Amino acid sequence: MLALAAVAGCSNRAGDTRDNVVLVMVDTLRADHLGCYGYQRDTSPNLDRLATAGVLFENFYSVAPWTNPAIASLFTGRYPRAVFPPLPHKKAIGIPLPSQLPTLAERLQEAGYRTVALVDHPGINPELQFDQGFEQWYSLFEDGGFDIWTVTDSDFVLDQLLVALDELGDETFFLYLHLVYPHRPYAPPAPFDSMFGSSATKTGRAHRQEMVNAYDGEIRYTDELIGRLVEVLGERQLTQSTWLMVTSDHGEGFWEHNQAEHGNSLFNELTRIPMILVPPQKERVAGLRVKTPASLVDLKPTILGLAGLEPEKELEGRDLRTSWSNPDDFEAPRWLFLASPHSQDVEAAAVVRGDLKYIDRLPWRQARPALFDLAEDPDEKRNLVGISPRTAEMRRRLRAHLIQTEQLRSGLLEEDEVELDKEVLERLRALGYLQ
Ligand SMILES: [Zn+2]
Known part of the structure; x- marks a missing residue:
């Protein structure tokens, strides 16, 4: 299933x-x-060089601590609870992206963009309808020639990228590249396995430092691939006409709050992600660093905006370009939300406002809620619930968000759970999604 059928019409770069x-x-x-x-x-x-050439968002949040709800938000522009029903984790990995919502790729495709996805994550797949709007979908992990316990070789990823770009020719395109390397199992190839000290052969708290070493090696391996992607764009004279964006779907814990990996909390080690945006060179914003908090839900309005399209009315995201074109607007206080609607069977939700972050568990009061002042306490260790007068306001706003997203979701038709095929389930198990 290297390249799914090409179905869409073509746009023409001439005059576009x-x-x-x-x-x-x-x-x-x-x-x-x-x-x-x-x-x-x-x-x-x-990535550091890209940040110098473009814009870096210092306080950028995901919307969920695991892949599927985060990517569903990215593609639809909605917060997770407005897309998927809350379900136990085992069921949640089989919930498809609703077909009624216009995805980012669908909007761009309708507007004449060529749309291509290269995806190295087994949970983000056509069976779950994540391919909506993509005329080409490359499932990298299926075709990399490697077994499920090792990573897809970055040379193979680059080759597929070149094939995709050749296919696009000089037409205007949206290309989505989803890389999975820093995900566990942490197994960077040499020399990345020893670049930051000895790598983990075992997992567990006693092996924390080796796990971090290997995780960092995976990041460096990914960084090299992104460097090669940038070279390819330059060689093809695409730098002047291409917006390059690098972000993530969630972070990873190493026992900062007594838990490892991801999916299990909404602390910043899991929810604060990078966002680097490199505009075409004509924009002249090199080296800008934006402190105002922003979120993964901002990406759809941003990309639609630069394509000259209006985001759907119910979307709450802001166009990230206003951080330099209209900073007063961009810096206006706003509420950002996070939720894990079905994560490791723990339901949690959070709201961020400026430096304040409030986290609660569902059902309400099952566990003690938490409020942190991230400016004074970036490691989220000092709970201000009962101390800060802002607690009630944060809680109220979070509850209102949960009601609102529930209403948005109730307007969607039920999508049936998909029976994932055995091989996909095996791969998901290898990544730690299933026991
Ligand atoms: Zn993920």
Whole structure:
């Protein structure tokens, strides 16, 4: 299933002044493990260069702590609870992306963009309807020639990328590249396996440092691939006409709050992700660093905006370009929401407003809620519930959001759970999605 059928009509670059969009989704990449976000280790020389050439969002949030709801939000522009019903994790991995909602790729395709996805994550697949709007879908993990316990070789990914770009020719395109390397199992190939010290052969809290070493090696491996992607865009003279965006779907925990991996909480090690946006060179915003909090739900309005399209009315995201074109608007206070509607069978939800972050569990009061002042307490250790007078306001706003998203979701037709095929389930198990 290397390339699914090409079905859409073609746009023609001749006379089309719109820019291309390349969106690189690096799974499981926490922001604070990148040099450009202050990390001490040299994990990200290429991403650091991109940040210098473009715009870096310092306080960028995912909307969920695991892949499927985060990608569903990215594609639809809705918050997770407005897309998927809350279900136990085992069922949730079989819930398709609703077909009634216009996805980012569908909107762009209707507007004449060529749309291509190269995806190395088994959970983001055509069976679950994530391919809506993509005329070409490359499932990299299926065709990389590697077994489920090792990673798809980055040379293979690059080859597929070149095939996809050849196919696009000089037509205006949206290319979505979803890389999975920093996801567990942490198994970077040499020399990345020993670049930051000895790598983990075992997991568990006693092996924490080796796990971090290997995770960082995976990041550096990914960074090299992104460097090669940038070279390819340059060689093809696409730099002047392409918006390059690099982000993630969630981070990864290493026992900062007594838990490892992801899916199990809404603390910042899982929810603060990188966002680097490199506009075509004509935009002249090199080196801008934006402090105002922003979110994965902002990407759809941003990409639609630069394509000259209006986002759907119910979307709450902001166009990230206004951070430099209209900073007063962009910096206006806003509410950002996070939720894990069906994550490891733990339901949690959170709201961010400026430096404040409030986290609650569902059903309400099952566990003690938490409020943190991220400016003074970036590690989220000092709970201000009962101390800060802002607690009630944050809780009220979060509850209102949950009611509102519930209403939005109730307007959707029920989508049947998909019976995933055995091989996909095996791959998901290898990534830790199933016991
Ligand atoms: Zn993920």
